[in-house]
Amino acid sequence: MSNKEIQAQRMRSFFIDAAKEILEEEGVKKLSVRKVGDRAGYSYATIYNYFKDLNELLTYCLADMLDDAYRMLMDVKEESLDPREQLIRYGERYYTYFAQNPVLFDLLFIEDLGATPEAVADKMGELPSVGQLLIATIGECAQAGYILEDEVEVLADLLTASIHGKLLFSLKRRSLDPMEVVVGTIRREIGYLIRRKK
Amino acid sequence: MSNKEIQAQRMRSFFIDAAKEILEEEGVKKLSVRKVGDRAGYSYATIYNYFKDLNELLTYCLADMLDDAYRMLMDVKEESLDPREQLIRYGERYYTYFAQNPVLFDLLFIEDLGATPEAVADKMGELPSVGQLLIATIGECAQAGYILEDEVEVLADLLTASIHGKLLFSLKRRSLDPMEVVVGTIRREIGYLIRRKK
DNA sequence: TAATAGTATTAACAATGTTAATAATATGAA
DNA sequence: TTCATATTATTAACATTGTTAATACTATTA
Numbered sequence: 001m002s003n004k005e006i007q008a009q010r011m012r013s014f015f016i017d018a019a020k021e022i023l024e025e026e027g028v029k030k031l032s033v034r035k036v037g038d039r040a041g042y043s044y045a046t047i048y049n050y051f052k053d054l055n056e057l058l059t060y061c062l063a064d065m066l067d068d069a070y071r072m073l074m075d076v077k078e079e080s081l082d083p084r085e086q087l088i089r090y091g092e093r094y095y096t097y098f099a100q101n102p103v104l105f106d107l108l109f110i111e112d113l114g115a116t117p118e119a120v121a122d123k124m125g126e127l128p129s130v131g132q133l134l135i136a137t138i139g140e141c142a143q144a145g146y147i148l149e150d151e152v153e154v155l156a157d158l159l160t161a162s163i164h165g166k167l168l169f170s171l172k173r174r175s176l177d178p179m180e181v182v183v184g185t186i187r188r189e190i191g192y193l194i195r196r197k198k
Numbered sequence: 199m200s201n202k203e204i205q206a207q208r209m210r211s212f213f214i215d216a217a218k219e220i221l222e223e224e225g226v227k228k229l230s231v232r233k234v235g236d237r238a239g240y241s242y243a244t245i246y247n248y249f250k251d252l253n254e255l256l257t258y259c260l261a262d263m264l265d266d267a268y269r270m271l272m273d274v275k276e277e278s279l280d281p282r283e284q285l286i287r288y289g290e291r292y293y294t295y296f297a298q299n300p301v302l303f304d305l306l307f308i309e310d311l312g313a314t315p316e317a318v319a320d321k322m323g324e325l326p327s328v329g330q331l332l333i334a335t336i337g338e339c340a341q342a343g344y345i346l347e348d349e350v351e352v353l354a355d356l357l358t359a360s361i362h363g364k365l366l367f368s369l370k371r372r373s374l375d376p377m378e379v380v381v382g383t384i385r386r387e388i389g390y391l392i393r394r395k396k
Numbered sequence: 397t398a399a400t401a402g403t404a405t406t407a408a409c410a411a412t413g414t415t416a417a418t419a420a421t422a423t424g425a426a
Numbered sequence: 427t428t429c430a431t432a433t434t435a436t437t438a439a440c441a442t443t444g445t446t447a448a449t450a451c452t453a454t455t456a
Contacts, residue, residue, distance in 0.1 A: 033444060043405050054444065109370050110308060154390050157383055158360055165363030172307050185355060192352050231413060241436050252413065412443065419436070
């Protein structure tokens with residue numbers, strides 16, 4: 001990486017960090033390019049020397065946040081654990097993490113950031129998809145005899161959709177249920193779905 | 199209703215209709231108070247004589263759209279039909295309707311319109327909640343012997359969350375699957391969940 | 397030291413929602 | 427009908443948004 005590129009990357013990170021701070025404090029809607037410039041200690045227009053537009057900056061923020069998210073979600077993996085129990089923990093953790101990071105949810109599922117720049121697309125693509133991890137764990141449940149092999153796909157689809165639906169309600173509809181209650185529901189649902197049919 | 203009130207209501211409907219047109223053509227994000235004024239044949243500022251702000255106007259639009267939506271969803275009810283089949287149709291219809299009316303989804307689940315004005319809250323509250331209707335049908339499935347009584351709640355929660363999750367993917371993440379495929383998945387999932395456990 | 401390339405800043409633009417000031421119109425009384 | 431008043435619509439204005447063009451500044455290199 002050239003000298004120039006190192007410096008440019010550093011500048012980019014200044015703006016990205018500033019943006020992330022504002023995002024956490026005030027949310028996506030209240031972020032503005034002026035605020036980011038202020039917080040980073042530069043004029044607002046300087047941003048446009050390093051990012052195509054605000055959406056590109058936000059895409060970099062998203063990539064950063066996904067990094068953390070995946071790290072957090074990965075370390076729930078405990079080999080010793082029963083796959084069914086593992087799946088429950090995974091579902092809980094997934095829900096909880098997004099519930100506590102509404103901005104991530106917004107950027108990832110709600111906001112339209114336009115085309116993802118290649119540099120970031122690579123970064124995001126390499127990360128193991130959430131769906132895959134879920135399917136894998138459900139697959140283990142099948143091997144452990146909890147469910148049938150041919151149920152894996154339906155269950156994976158059902159579970160991912162359900163968790164995201166609950167997130168939508170929790171974060172967007174000032175939903176009736178507090179977080180802990182929803183977590184309980186998720187636990188119950190997975191418990192219901194993954195069990196030996198007698 | 200006084201004369202003045204009739205006229206005011208008529209004026210309101212001009213703006214509401216104009217807004218709905220624009221919403222359907224261009225979506226929530228591209229709607230502006232200026233465009234609404236133009237389309238309705240008035241100056242933009244006139245709107246503020248009849249609505250507190252743009253959010254209030256949008257809330258009225260939403261109420262209007264919900265009217266149509268409920269009408270559409272209600273007439274799937276066929277008494278002769280098996281409750282399981284009824285539930286499948288209902289789920290399909292629900293998904294399809296929102297998939298075809300992304301603006302409704304946005305206004306109802308995504309956008310924050312602030313406090314709902316009383317006049318509209320009444321209107322929206324009277325309408326039978328979607329969740330209720332679903333629970334009722336699932337209850338019928340229990341009575342018909344498909345599932346157990348104590349499964350009704352979990353299944354209702356699971357199904358609503360799942361369908362909304364799928365809508366989120368379809369409408370917000372330029373989702374991989376076309377509408378018909380998702381409808382197929384929904385059918386399969388309901389079929390999987392509602393069946394006599396042997 | 398002077399010329400040039402690279403980078404940051406200010407100024408400016410068009411579009412947004414909203415409010416205050418003004419114009420037009422309808423209403424009611426004489 | 428005509429004038430005074432209340433109602434309603436419009437234009438002007440403001441602050442804020444993202445973005446771009448013009449300008450100032452700061453390194454680098456000859």
